[in-house]
Amino acid sequence: MFLPDYYEFCARVKTVAGHRALDRIPSMLSSLGVARPMIITDRGVSGAGLIKLVSGAMKGSKARVGAVYDEVPPDSEYTIVNAAAKLYRAKKCDSIIAVGGGSVLDTAKGVNILVSLGGANILDYEGAGAVKRKLKPMIAIPTTSGTGSEVTVVAVIADHKKKVKIPFTSYFLLPDIALLDSRMTKTLPPFLTAPTAMDAMTHACEAYYCMAKNPLSDATALMAIRLISANILNVIKKPGDLQGRLDLANGAILAGMAFSNSMVGMVHNLGHATGGACGVPHGVCMSLFLPYGLEYNMHKRAKEIGELLFALAGPEVYAATPVKQRPEKTIEYIRKLNQDLHDATGGRHARFLKEIVDREGRQMVPKEKLADIARTAQGDGAKVYNPEEINYDDAMMVLEYAYDGKPLKRKKIRKG
Amino acid sequence: MNYDRYPEIKPGRKTIKRIYIAVMLFVVGRAIQAACRVDETVKKEFKNLKDGFAFVLGVHPYGPWMIVGRDAKGRAKYMGWNPEGKKIPLKMSIKNVESAILVFTFQESTAVAFARNRFVVDGDLIDALAVVRVLDLVEVYLLPKLIAALAVKRYPKWSELSPVRKHVGRIVIYTRALLGF
Numbered sequence: 060m061f062l063p064d065y066y067e068f069c070a071r072v073k074t075v076a077g078h079r080a081l082d083r084i085p086s087m088l089s090s091l092g093v094a095r096p097m098i099i100t101d102r103g104v105s106g107a108g109l110i111k112l113v114s115g116a117m118k119g120s121k122a123r124v125g126a127v128y129d130e131v132p133p134d135s136e137y138t139i140v141n142a143a144a145k146l147y148r149a150k151k152c153d154s155i156i157a158v159g160g161g162s163v164l165d166t167a168k169g170v171n172i173l174v175s176l177g178g179a180n181i182l183d184y185e186g187a188g189a190v191k192r193k194l195k196p197m198i199a200i201p202t203t204s205g206t207g208s209e210v211t212v213v214a215v216i217a218d219h220k221k222k223v224k225i226p227f228t229s230y231f232l233l234p235d236i237a238l239l240d241s242r243m244t245k246t247l248p249p250f251l252t253a254p255t256a257m258d259a260m261t262h263a264c265e266a267y268y269c270m271a272k273n274p275l276s277d278a279t280a281l282m283a284i285r286l287i288s289a290n291i292l293n294v295i296k297k298p299g300d301l302q303g304r305l306d307l308a309n310g311a312i313l314a315g316m317a318f319s320n321s322m323v324g325m326v327h328n329l330g331h332a333t334g335g336a337c338g339v340p341h342g343v344c345m346s347l348f349l350p351y352g353l354e355y356n357m358h359k360r361a362k363e364i365g366e367l368l369f370a371l372a373g374p375e376v377y378a379a380t381p382v383k384q385r386p387e388k389t390i391e392y393i394r395k396l397n398q399d400l401h402d403a404t405g406g407r408h409a410r411f412l413k414e415i416v417d418r419e420g421r422q423m424v425p426k427e428k429l430a431d432i433a434r435t436a437q438g439d440g441a442k443v444y445n446p447e448e449i450n451y452d453d454a455m456m457v458l459e460y461a462y463d464g465k466p467l468k469r470k471k472i473r474k475g
Numbered sequence: 476m477n478y479d480r481y482p483e484i485k486p487g488r489k490t491i492k493r494i495y496i497a498v499m500l501f502v503v504g505r506a507i508q509a510a511c512r513v514d515e516t517v518k519k520e521f522k523n524l525k526d527g528f529a530f531v532l533g534v535h536p537y538g539p540w541m542i543v544g545r546d547a548k549g550r551a552k553y554m555g556w557n558p559e560g561k562k563i564p565l566k567m568s569i570k571n572v573e574s575a576i577l578v579f580t581f582q583e584s585t586a587v588a589f590a591r592n593r594f595v596v597d598g599d600l601i602d603a604l605a606v607v608r609v610l611d612l613v614e615v616y617l618l619p620k621l622i623a624a625l626a627v628k629r630y631p632k633w634s635e636l637s638p639v640r641k642h643v644g645r646i647v648i649y650t651r652a653l654l655g656f
Contacts (some may be wrong), residue, residue, distance in 0.1 A: 067592045188597035190567070226600060271590035322590070437608075438601035443589045448629035475629025 066273035068320045069230055072199075072210045072335035076309060078240035078301055081112060084119035084198075087236055091196040093154035095125035097147050099167040104202050105129045107246045113158055113200065126165035134338060135162040136217040140169035140181040154196040157234070158243070160255065161206030161341060164199050168214035168232045171197050179367040181216065182225065190229035199234040202243045203306035204287075205255030205342055207262055208314015209237035209364075217335065222431075224331045226440055237312060241305040245339070249295040250407035252307075253400040254342030256291045259311035261326050261345040261352075264393075268363040269324040270444045280317035286310030291396070295403045306407045324445030326352035329454060329461075332436035333412070337424045343409050346397055347464075349458065351457050352445075353390045354467040358474050359446040360384045368392065379422060390466075411464030425463035429458045448475050482503065489572045496572070497539035497556065499579045502652060503613060504541035504553040509651030513644050515543050517612055520605045522549040530565035531558045534575045535595065551609075552554035553655075565598035567606065581618070581625045585610060590596050616645050 088096065100110055105127070114124060128143045147155075147170060157167030157467035169181045175194035176184070184190055199209035208214070214227045237381050247255070263283035266276045287310035294303040329351075330344030353364050365385030369377040371392050380388050400408040409415045412424045424432075436442065442449050449457075453473065460467050508522065510517045524545050533540030542554040542561060554561065569575040574593040577583040585607055588594060596603045609629045624630045631641075 063591070066590050184639055186596045186598050188595035208612075223601065229556070269590075270586060271592075342569075438604055440600050440604065442604070443586055443607070473629065473632060475627075 062167075063271075063273055066271070066275075067320065068273060068275040068319075069212070069233070070210060070275075070279075070316045072233050072235045072237050073235065074210070074239070074312060076305065076312070078241045080238050080240040080303060081116040081200075081242070082423045083238070084113070085118075085122070087155075087198060087238075088117070088120055088122040091154060093196050094122050095124060095149065095150070095152045096154040096156045096196075096198070097125050097143075097170075098127045098129075098158060099131060099143060099163060099170060099436075100127070100129045101131040101133070101160075101163050102129055102240050103333035104163070106161045108157060109246070111204060111245055112240075112242060113156065120197065124156075126150040131159065131163045131166045133162055134217055134219075135166040136219050136333065137169070137181045140166055140173065140216060141179060143167075143170045144173035144179075144181075148402060154198075156198045156200065158200045158202060160201065160203035161208050161258075164201065164206060164208035164234075165214040166206070167197065167199070168234075168410075169216050169227065171195055172214075172232075181404045182218070185225050187226075187228040188236065190227065190231050192231065197234040198236045198238060200243060201308065201311065203247055203255040204244055204304070204311040205258035207222055207259060207311050207318065209234055210315040210317035210461075213319065214367065223335045223435060223438065236400060238252075239305065239308040239312060241301040241308065244304045244308055245299060245301065247298070249298060250404045250439035252295055252298070252339060253291070253386060253404050253408045254343075254346050255399070256287055256294075256307055256311070256380055257346030257349065257400070259292075259307075259314040260287045260393075261330075261349045262314035262318040262323065263287070263310075264321040264349060264367060265292060265305070265326055265352065266314070266321040267367060268353075268360040268446065269319040269321060270446055272363070273321060276317040276321035279313045280321075281367075281370045283310045283313035283317060284367060286313065288371045288396075292399055292403060295400065299390065322444040323441050324352060325355055325439040325442065325449055325457070328436050328439045329432065329451060331439045331441060332432045332454075333424065336430055336431045336435050338417075339415055339423050343415060346400070347411055347415075348457075349407055350390050350393050350397070351461050351467060353386075354469070355449075355453075355457060355472055356446045357386055357469070358472065364389050375411055379408065391427070394466075412458070412462045413464070424462070429455060429462065431455045432458055442465075447472070477508060480576060492572050492576050493534070493539060495581055496534060496575050500539055500541035502558065502617070503610070504543055505652040505655060506613050506617055506648055507543050507609060508551045508553040508608070509648040510616060510644075512651065514612065514616070517551070517609050520609050521545050521551050523548075524602060524605060525564075527562070528565070528602065529554060529561065529563045530598070530602070531561075531563045532567045532606075533558075534572055535568040535570055565602050565606065566596075567603060568595050568597075569593055570595060581622050584626050586628045589621070605607050613648075616641065616648050 529544030
């Protein structure tokens with residue numbers, strides 16, 4: 060068993076999960092001692108009536124919503140954070156309730172940095188050491204089962220001008236409370252449920268085989284994979300399955316706990332770069348790069364990748380597969396899952412880069428952009444935690460295979 | 476109450492370890508300056524950094540430190556050990572002396588040290604990764620393969636760094652680092 064000589068693990072977020080967990084909001088607000096929370100969300104969430112659910116749950120509370128900022132775009136950037144922080148100050152709010160997917164939760168974390176530590180530009184706090192003290196109280200209510208941001212120490216915020224995604228890391232970015240209510244993810248359509256759940260799956264898989272893995276992140280990662288693998292297809296076929304939705308949300312939060320403490324690797328490295336350079340949604344990148352991340356690191360992490368099969372496919376498949384074949388079977392299983400999701404979403408779940416299209420049906424990643432992506436990936440921090448080195452040429456090689464959806468030729472991987 | 480029963484404990488200085496780290500930082504700092512004039516990859520990395528870029532690498536909180544900056548021509552310049560009064564956009568500090576010793580005695584590679592949360596990066600992460608790439612390459616030049624292979628994630632293949640380029644580069648970098656030009 061792989062045990063590091065040294066590791067750190069911190070998951071100090073109070074988690075409240077259940078079919079009607081929102082009902083606990085009044086007591087949570089009073090336990091945090093806040094009176095004017097600001098709700099940060101996006102138009103899709105408020106349009107689906109989820110903010111009404113939250114404000115309805117606040118009836119009977121002494122707290123009043125100070126402001127609702129619902130203009131967070133799908134791929135939020137620093138200017139949005141700066142604008143929302145301005146509103147928070149103008150409305151004299153004292154805390155934050157973030158309701159949404161990864162973009163909303165990360166934006167809310169950015170706003171919290173600015174309103175707690177001062178300043179007008181969130182970019183002044185980028186990196187891993189800039190946030191050094193406790194921030195304002197924050198409740199995170201995810202509406203996708205993917206990001207795990209409700210329990211992570213990271214916020215990723217884009218700079219669209221530079222076409223990069225900028226990470227902000229600090230233990231103080233952990234929200235005070237994560238609230239999972241099955242009603243909050245019920246309205247998420249299947250074509251969004253698939254990539255967001257695969258995002259969580261990627262968090263758990265990378266947490267399990269990348270360089271900062273540790274026994275606690277392993278435990279949460281494996282349970283996350285079990286929950287996601289067992290529910291992802293069912294929920295896409297039956298979106299109203301509240302128990303399945305809650306199980307997926309629990310899988311996502313466990314995956315978040317895992318990767319927040321062990322970080323991620325090549326899949327996120329290339330995914331962040333593809334998102335930054337071409338605007339591809341994060342979850343889409345994660346699902347299609349995941350098999351490549353496993354293949355690329357196979358020579359260094361075969362045992363760990365083989366162990367993932369137990370959580371992915373269950374004890375029968377695991378026991379029936381010879382030990383030597385388990386790593387390859389894991390990759391095969393992930394590729395098959397992507398294919399099943401593609402079929403279940405009527406072809407909207409992309410399996411490779413060439414297949415990704417925007418709302419107008421235009422190809423989002425033309426082949427000539429691959430060099431840009433590989434270059435951008437060199438400036439993304441996730442590469443540090445990948446077991447194998449990834450320089451520009453390595454990234455280009457993987458991107459070319461991922462463009463057409465062909466499995467990697469293992470001989471082409473330069474082994475360190 | 477006998478207050479002498481409750482002694483105050485002053486933290487040790489770990490002087491020998493600090494001296495060792497200071498020497499390593501001095502050599503690496505001057506070697507980065509030299510490598511930027513010898514190796515095309517290091518040269519390119521510094522060319523791509525912003526005007527006025529500098530970074531400080533050392534041990535939190537009292538040092539030792541080394542500061543390397545980018546001059547007007549886009550080349551690396553060793554700027555000494557004292558960060559006081561200097562405008563330094565990127566600070567990379569190792570959390571304590573013991574962690575720094577693990578890194579500078581090559582018991583832990585830079586990547587493993589990052590994975591074990593031993594570094595604090597304050598500044599632009601893209602620049603920090605460029606610095607890590609430069610440090611890896613400088614270690615390959617300065618150290619024999621047996622030791623450098625412990626310090627980097629993947630020792631460069633022949634196609635990336637030929638033995639001739641490596642050995643000639645090593646001699647020139649050591650000479651320049653010792654003479655300080």
